[in-house]
Amino acid sequence: MYQGRKWIVVLTACLLVFMSACSGGADNNNSNNNNNSTADPTTNPAESSAPPTEPETFDPFGKYPETVEFTTVKATVNNPQFPEGQSYEDNDFNRFMQEQLNVKPVFQWTQPQDGFAYKQKLDLAIAGNDIPDVFQIMGSSVQDVQATLKRLVDADMVEDLTTVFEQYASPAMKENYASENNRTLDLFKIDGKIYGIPDQQGLENFNFVWIREDWRKQLGLPEPKTMDDVIAIAKAFKEKDPYGGGKTVPIAMQMESETNGLFGPGFVFDQYEAFPRMFYKDASGELKYGGIEPQTKEALKVLSQLYKDGLLERDFAMKDTGQLQEVLASGRAGIVGQAWWAVWYPLFMTLQNVPDADWKPYVITGENGKINFGATAPTRSMVVVKKGSNIPSFRSNG
Numbered sequence: 001m002y003q004g005r006k007w008i009v010v011l012t013a014c015l016l017v018f019m020s021a022c023s024g025g026a027d028n029n030n031s032n033n034n035n036n037s038t039a040d041p042t043t044n045p046a047e048s049s050a051p052p053t054e055p056e057t058f059d060p061f062g063k064y065p066e067t068v069e070f071t072t073v074k075a076t077v078n079n080p081q082f083p084e085g086q087s088y089e090d091n092d093f094n095r096f097m098q099e100q101l102n103v104k105p106v107f108q109w110t111q112p113q114d115g116f117a118y119k120q121k122l123d124l125a126i127a128g129n130d131i132p133d134v135f136q137i138m139g140s141s142v143q144d145v146q147a148t149l150k151r152l153v154d155a156d157m158v159e160d161l162t163t164v165f166e167q168y169a170s171p172a173m174k175e176n177y178a179s180e181n182n183r184t185l186d187l188f189k190i191d192g193k194i195y196g197i198p199d200q201q202g203l204e205n206f207n208f209v210w211i212r213e214d215w216r217k218q219l220g221l222p223e224p225k226t227m228d229d230v231i232a233i234a235k236a237f238k239e240k241d242p243y244g245g246g247k248t249v250p251i252a253m254q255m256e257s258e259t260n261g262l263f264g265p266g267f268v269f270d271q272y273e274a275f276p277r278m279f280y281k282d283a284s285g286e287l288k289y290g291g292i293e294p295q296t297k298e299a300l301k302v303l304s305q306l307y308k309d310g311l312l313e314r315d316f317a318m319k320d321t322g323q324l325q326e327v328l329a330s331g332r333a334g335i336v337g338q339a340w341w342a343v344w345y346p347l348f349m350t351l352q353n354v355p356d357a358d359w360k361p362y363v364i365t366g367e368n369g370k371i372n373f374g375a376t377a378p379t380r381s382m383v384v385v386k387k388g389s390n391i392p393s394f395r396s397n398g
Contacts, residue, residue, distance in 0.1 A: 060168040064102040070389065071132035072105045073122070075113035077345070108132050112322060116140070123148075131157060133389035137196065138381045142187060145198075145382055152384065153190050159385040162194045176200060184378040198382035206373040207267035207337045208361035210347060215242040215334055216360075224362050227271045227302070230335065234311045237334040250311040252333035254319045262346065263324040265303055267337030270373055271366040274299040329353055 074088050082091060089107050098104050111118040119138055125131050126148070137152075139145040152158045177185050177200060184200045209230055216223075216233060219240050224230045234250040241248045254263045269276060275290035282288050290296060306312050313319070313327075325346050327333050331354035338347070343359070350357045366372040 060170075061101065063100065066102070067098070068101075068103045069106050070103065070134050071108050072134045073108050073118075073125075073132050073136075074110040075118040075136060075138055076110045077113055081348075105134075113138065116320070119144075126152065126155075126157070129155075129157070131386050133386050134383065135386075136381050136383050141380065142378070145380060146188060149188055149196055149382065149384070150190060153195050157387050158195050159387050159389075160193050160195060161197065161385065165194050165197070180378065187378065188382060196382040196384040198379040200379055206363075206371070207264075207270055207339060208342070209267050209364050210336050210338050210342055210359050210361050212237075212242075212334045213358040213360035214356060218242060225365060227268070227364060227367075230362075230364060231306070231311070234306070234335055235309065238310055242334070243332050247332050248334060249313055249327055249332045251306060251335045252324055252327050253312055253316050253337070254321065254324050255317045262321045262338070263336055265299075265337065267364065268302055268306075269296065269299040271364060272296075272299045272302075273366060273368060273372050325349055331357060 076088060080088070082088075086092065088110060094105060109121065111121045122131075122135070122137070131152075137145050137148045139148065149158075180200065184198050185194065188194075188196055188198055209224065211224070211230075211233060215237060219236050219242065221233050221236055222229070224233055237248055237250040243249075252263055253265055255265065272295040274293065274296040276296055278290040280288055280290065303312075307316075328336070328346055329349040329352065331350050333350070336342070336347075338361075340361070342361075347359045350359065363371060
């Protein structure tokens with residue numbers, strides 16, 4: 001029983017750190033239940049035996065009598081916006097978690113999420129068998145996360161959380177996974193067991209075309225409705241150079257393994273009903289692989305022309321997300337393809353240095369006259385627990 005509790009403490013805490021905040025509850029963690037005395041054989045058992053007790057209950061959101069510390073690591077973002085005096089290690093969220101549960105994360109290291117620095121350092125930590133109690137696996141695709149998880153399971157480095165999840169995951173969490181028919185959980189099961197708790201994102205992820213609206217108005221350009229309109233605006237940004245000094249980047253883009261990644265070319269592929277790296281059924285119900293369909297070739301022709309016309313940076317194919325964020329933060333970018341949440345991240349970076357900048361999203365109709373978008377990966381991260389983690393408050397019970 002205590003072993004199960006040991007892991008749910010860590011699991012609950014890590015979910016608070018990496019996924020969502022949860023409210024606290026009453027302290028139901030009773031530890032003084034062991035009776036090692038030997039009964040007198042001459043005593044009538046009916047007189048000496050204590051009445052049977054109710055099975056011990058456990059509240060995963062209850063507060064522990066002693067602070068439970070667990071080691072972890074953190075993927076950071078560029079230019080984090082903390083209230084004054086706060087940091088990843090010391091902030092209102094971590095303090096709330098300690099007040100409600102009496103659990104506390106201890107960071108071994110942090111690394112930027114962008115540019116794969118976090119993943120690379122985690123790979124080295126796994127290779128050196130130097131992983132923390134709780135940590136997040138991240139990757140550019142589902143396959144990346146699956147490969148890292150399998151590596152850990154094969155090496156017997158992480159805990160089987162199947163029973164813990166079944167007993168202690170909240171109804172809201174289970175309902176969230178069930179809303180997608182548990183496909184996210186099933187993607188990462190190994191031999192039918194749950195070894196990690198994946199984040200779950202919406203499967204739909206429409207790519208808006210975000211345009212520097214202040215530049216568009218300054219140059220007297222019409223609002224875009226088609227891909228040709230977007231290209232015309234990009235050409236005007238190149239010719240008129242609203243940033244100045246010949247440094248305007250008409251379209252900020254990079255080529256990642258996923259077209260819908262940050263600054264990816266997904267908004268171009270969408271216009272031609274092209275969905276690279278995706279299996280899907282066409283109108284006749286036949287299974288297709290988007291990477292080899294004719295419409296993908298049409299989208300690549302457009303990207304090639306954008307490059308030839310100088311609307312993309314010459315080294316765009318070699319840039320990572322961190323480098324594109326620098327372009328965005330400098331105020332040089334004119335057009336980017338991003339999802340709805342881009343207004344929070346990363347477009348705010350422009351406003352930090354150019355307060356008068358104005359980004360506006362546009363929905364662009366595809367060549368078929370419809371608004372096209374494909375499903376995205378349900379997750380690219382998950383939380384796991386180190387096998388045999390030495391949680392101080394449970395050393396005597398483990």
